[in-house]
Amino acid sequence: MANILVVEDDPTIRELVRLHLASANHEVMTAVDGLQGLQLAFSKRPDIIISDVQMPNMDGFGMLAAVRANEQTASIPVIFLTALDDRDSFRKSMNLGADDFLNKPVKRSELLNAISGRLKRLEGNRVSGAHPTLSGTDVRAVANLRAADRAASGAAASPLAEVGRTVQRARPRRALDLAAHFSSMEERSPPDVRAATSRETVHGTVLFADIRNFTTMAEALEPEQVVEFLNAFFGQACEPILDQAGWIVKFLGDGLVAMFDGRSGSDDHAERALKAAVLMVLAAHRFKPWIRDRYPGRRMPDFAIGVGVHTGDISVCRMGSGEATETTVIGDTVNLASRLEGKTKELGWSIVASRIAARAGGRRFIPGRSGQLMVKGRTGAVDIVEITGLTARPGADTQFYQMIIDAISANSAIIASGRPAQAAAAPAPPAPRPKPAADAPVAIDGYRMIRKLGEGGMSKVFLAEELETRAQHVLKLLPIPADDDEDGNEMMQRFIQEFALVSQIDHPNVARIYHQGFTEAYAYIAMEYFPGGDLRELIARRLSPEVAVAILLQVAGALTAVHAQGIVHRDMKPDNVMIRADGSLALADFGIAKQTNSDIARTKHGEVFGTPYYLAPEQALGMAVDQRTDIYSLGVVFFEMLTGQRPFQADNAQALMYQHVNAPIPRLPAGLARYQPQVDRMMAKKQADRFSSANELIDDVLAAGHAAG
Secondary structure (H helix, E strand, C coil), X not given: CCEEEEECCCHHHHHHHXXXXXXXXXXXXXXXXXXXXXXXXXXXXXXXXXXXXXXXXXXXXXXXXXXXXXXXXXXXXXXXEECCCCHHHHHHHHHCCCCEEEECCCCHHHHHHHHHHHHHHHHHHHHCCCCCCCCHHXXXXXXXXXXXXXXXXXXXXXXXXXXXXXXXXXXXXXXCCCHHHHHHHHHHCCHHHCCCEEEEEEEEEEEEEEECCHHHHHHCCCHHHHHHHHHHHHHHHHHHHHHCCCEEEEEECCEEEEEEECHHHCCCHHHHHHHHHHXXXXXXXXXXXXXXXXXXXXXXXXXXXXXXXXXXXXEEEEECCHHHCEEEEECHHHHHHHHHHHHHHHHCCCEEEEHHHHHHHCCCXXXXXXXXXXXXXXXXXXXEEEEEEECCCCCCCHHHHHHHHHHHHHHHHHHHHCCCCHHHHCCCCCECCCCCCCCCCCCCCCEEEEEEEEEECCXXXXXXXXXXXXXXXXXXXXXXXXXXXXXXXXXXXXXXXXXXXXXXXXXXXXXXXXXXXXXXXXXXXXXXXXXXXXXXXXXXXXXXXXXXXXXXXXXXXXXXXXHHCCEECCCCCHHHEEECCCCXXXXXXXXXXXXXXXXXXXXXXXXXCCCXXXXXXXXXXXXXXXXXXXXXXXXXXXXXXXXXXXXXXXXXHHHHHHHHHHCCCCCCCHHHHHHHHHHHHHCCCCHHHCCCCHHHHHHHHHHCCHHXX
């Protein structure tokens, strides 16, 4: 461990570098410019200085010159960070006596390698007498390096013991905010008289992870291969923990425990822990090809991991004395996280989070199944939630987030396939929540219910006032189904997916969706309220062609944003085009939407979704859909806006579906014939004959001059 000074005026880069160094157990000081950095260098005498080149008040070059000119600081290694990838900056840095040169944004591995190189050189110089005095930090750094060298050269007591040492060397633990507290305690008391246990309580989140069926896998390998296997996997699996500023407390054979604390007073530890959890499952999924390539022909079970996450008060303790001292975590939060990880085997889930952790983690995490578990050591049931993915932020690459969802799904399938047969006969956790009575009042924290707007299928829709903002929202509620309710659970998956899909889209003509939540009895989505009703009400009043075209362009604009995310709406109809108070339109109700690259809610052969009056031929036939499917349905809506009548009429759904597939496209009245070319291309029977995209439709309408009336 070294005492490092970071001098950087950009707060984002400064914090990133600080976290990289803290994750390797280094003590870090920061300064916002060269002048402040120079003052700290003179007063604190850090082991290493990391500085930006370009800064206000005093740049890195000026600070370096001053450091080298002072006898007390001249020997401190200085590493420069710069966004300038040119020879002049490099040459000037080296001429002034810089020790290394890293380009921004600096990678963690590059930074730590540079620090490690400096520390080794410092150790060599000090051993040879170049630096006759060592600070307390210097002594600890040299001792750590020597201990690492001894561990590297010594024989392992067992493969699992050796891998624990090796991985901790390669992936050092993050220094907790309590590190300074324990360090000062250590300096005040000699090791041989220090208390056996020192404790401090913090609020944070604990993550337990374990490899499923590892004993069976290890039986197919030689002892040295077990070490290689675990080193390779943990080398990848630990990165998400460290990237999320987590502390790897210890390795437990083929598993690990990590803690995420409320650093700097922040309360995002649950979010960081859950991000680490989903990324660890992704790392495990990506690790499988390495296993196949490295150990071909070995009969091993499919590789998967289980993760348990819980949030609460954690006791961070320094236990033991002398060289046997270690810092660890104990308490109810730690125990429960461990129990939840163990339950992944029974449930067939990849990530089991307590509801406390899931709620604290925020709305971006996609919940799957939920319920209650009886856990050893607790008198009451624990509310749990399955984490199945992470939603993308607006503008982010959705393909990566879909990879996370797919990886978790595949990992869960492996775990579920390995559950013992007797588990099916045992009481199946999680226990279903009680189904609310039909006339039971609905209460949602943070909202005042105003009135029921509608009810259909299994869902209820209410107008509600958010107590904090006084804004009116629409709450769509779905009862949490019993575990054996297949239809109910499928509805719940689609309900959860609706939020996941729409939260990715940011467009003025797409309905805003605010958040998703859960009560004891319901899952709910809070959405935008539309006081102007829907498009069907406007059609009933008969629209002018100019207004119909204006609406067509707004809805097509919404589809450009929807389709850009790889989403097909699948239920384009007037009822789902909503009207705001200012008269603008928004596409809503993504309850049966799907992502074209997703296995979630994959349509089974012959399964039909959508409203019969607006179905595209491929929907009626139960075939694959794409963005041109929505364009067909929008063509039906456009025909209806122009004429006041739907293009196809029949007494039953089967007859309507037949007409969509086989009947010719109806003709518009003579006074509207100028719009027939657009209707023909939108409603073409074959997908290849339609507009290829909503953008192409918009361009065609504008080129025809329809928007001008």
